[in-house]
Amino acid sequence: MSQRDIRTLLQRRSEIDITVKGRSSGRAYTYPVWFVLEGDALYLLPVRGTETGWYKNLRQAPTLQVRAGQQALTTNVRLIEDQSRVAAITERFREKYGARQIQAYYPLINVAVEVPLPSSHH
Numbered sequence: 001m002s003q004r005d006i007r008t009l010l011q012r013r014s015e016i017d018i019t020v021k022g023r024s025s026g027r028a029y030t031y032p033v034w035f036v037l038e039g040d041a042l043y044l045l046p047v048r049g050t051e052t053g054w055y056k057n058l059r060q061a062p063t064l065q066v067r068a069g070q071q072a073l074t075t076n077v078r079l080i081e082d083q084s085r086v087a088a089i090t091e092r093f094r095e096k097y098g099a100r101q102i103q104a105y106y107p108l109i110n111v112a113v114e115v116p117l118p119s120s121h122h
Contacts, residue, residue: 007117009068010037014097017067018044023060029053030067034105035115036092042066042115043080043089049108055079058113066115078114086112 010016019030031054035042046052058064058077065074080086089112094102102109 006066006068006071006073007037009071010035010042013068016042018054019065019067020054020057021061021063023057029057034093034097036089036096038092040117040119042117043092044113044115045086045090045093045106045109046111046113047106047108049110051108055111055113064115073117075116078116080112080114081110083110086110 014034015032016035017030018033019028021027022029033044035044037043046055049055054064058079062077062079063074064077065072067073080089086109090102090106090109093106
């Protein structure tokens, strides 16, 4: 698959599925999440920040699979705890989904996750 495909799919979607490995069970868990796409990465906000189950799993094993339609990508992620970066990412979420939605669905925002996409430049 060309990397452009996954970007194009991401640009058209408001929700993607992520799959993470359970920290005690080792089983794969899939969650629908909102995201923002910026440059060579997409950013996720765990809905309850550090209390979010899938975020705790990523702390243990920082790898996830992103699926948009038929395209899937498995990659290592970066956990973002710097509050000014988290605030900037949250702002992008507000622009994309609306401030009221973010306030309603995200009771605790104290971390974000960066999912690097393969570079579009070959």
